[in-house]
Amino acid sequence: PKRAEITLNLEKLNKFIGKNLTYEEVGKILTHLDIELKPLGDGTMLLIPPSYRADLTRPADIYEEVIRMYGFDNIEARMPVMSIESGEENTNFKISRIVREILKELALNEVINYSFIPKFTKELFNFGDEVIEIKNPLSEDMAIMRPTLLYSLITNVRDNINRNQADLKLFEISKTFKNLGAEKDGLAVEDLKIGIILSGREEKNLWNQSKTDYNFYDLKGYLEFLLERLNVTRYSLTRLKNPNFHPGASAEIKIGEDVIGVFGELHPNLVDYFGIKREKLFFAELNLTKLLKYIKIKVNYESISKYPEVLRDLAITLDRDILVGDMIKEIKKKVALIEKIDIFDVYSGDKIDKDKKSVAMSIVLRDKNRTLTDEDIDKAMNTILELIKDKYNGEIRK
Secondary structure (H helix, E strand, O other), X not given: OOOOOEEEEHHHHHHHHOOOOOHHHXXXXXXXXXXXXXXXXXXEEEEEOOOOOOOOOOHHHHHHXXXXXXXXXXXXXXXXXXXOOOOOOOHHHHHHHHHHHHHHXXXXXXXXXXXXXXOOHHHHOOOHHHOEEOOOOOOXXXXXXXXXXXXXXXXXXXXXXXXXXXOEEEEEEEEEEEEOOHHHOOOEXXXXXXXXXXXXXXXXXXXXXXXXXOOHHHHHHHHHHHHHHOOOOOOEEEEOOOOOEEEEEEEEEEEOOEEEEEEEEEOHHHHHHOOOOOOOEEEEEEEHHHHHHHOXXXXXXXOOOOOOOEEEEEEEEEEOOOOHHHHHHHHHHHOOOEEEEEEEEEEOOOOOOOOEEEEEEEEEEOOOOOOOOHHHHHHHHHHHHHHHHHHHOOEEOO
């Protein structure tokens, strides 16, 4: 019979048995077992067991023989020395945990849904050809992988309303799935998304004894608070053209040309399809996978300026179709002294033309290095008024 050949490394042997044996000691033990030994250098030897020892085929078998012949009693019991280091938390998991805590601070309730949704949603929500269909679905209600959290959250609201619970603030953080198509070898994109849905009215509190319906600006406020806590500041809101949303009360959130989310009032026809008759639904969805590169967890400290701020209020009459957010961005670019601009009133009614609106804003001016003079303030305000008049055809409301 062909005899086995086994390569044995002395360093690995000693590490395994927990004892520093010399080359000569190991060689003596193996020679007494009729095992032929050929030195290969660097503490390595080639072993050829006798033909009657067919059980010796690998280094582990040799370790066992050496321990047996050396004697278990001659090997001291020692705890292994290992370096213990804390593992680094997965980025997606860490950000999801932070977002979850922020949304809980806003009194939103978390829901958890299946990743499967019915096949009819493909036409209902205009998903297109990017949907991933399951070849062997468990049921008709679990036929495709959801590309959005919208269907799941609407059904959560519907089920609660059917049980006489209409005042809802729900959120979900989960993966969505989208097919890349044949050009990408049929691979799927798995995006981590945040879904928020509002229904009904706000709860009573000490300073607000009457319930008020949720609206577009409640949802916008929640998103602004979330993005502020994640230190995402350079984003813009643009009008959204999506058949699932109300055409006049929806927007998309962009950072540069990157669309990171959409929000607004869901289309009445869509809400009615789910049998929700008396409630408006407000839905937001943020792509957390895209948002990750813009999130700043570490915050740099900046001391409060010792120089005073200057507050000026303006009431401007504009065309109704002017996007005030774009105008404010333009003003901030033009005037470096502006620290903050807040809109505190928007009016359209009998006292102004039908195609006009009045926007009242509060402007905070400050220089971090010196106290502003009257000349500085007048120059800044004149620049603002000229920009509003020349580019946006706006006028000071008298």
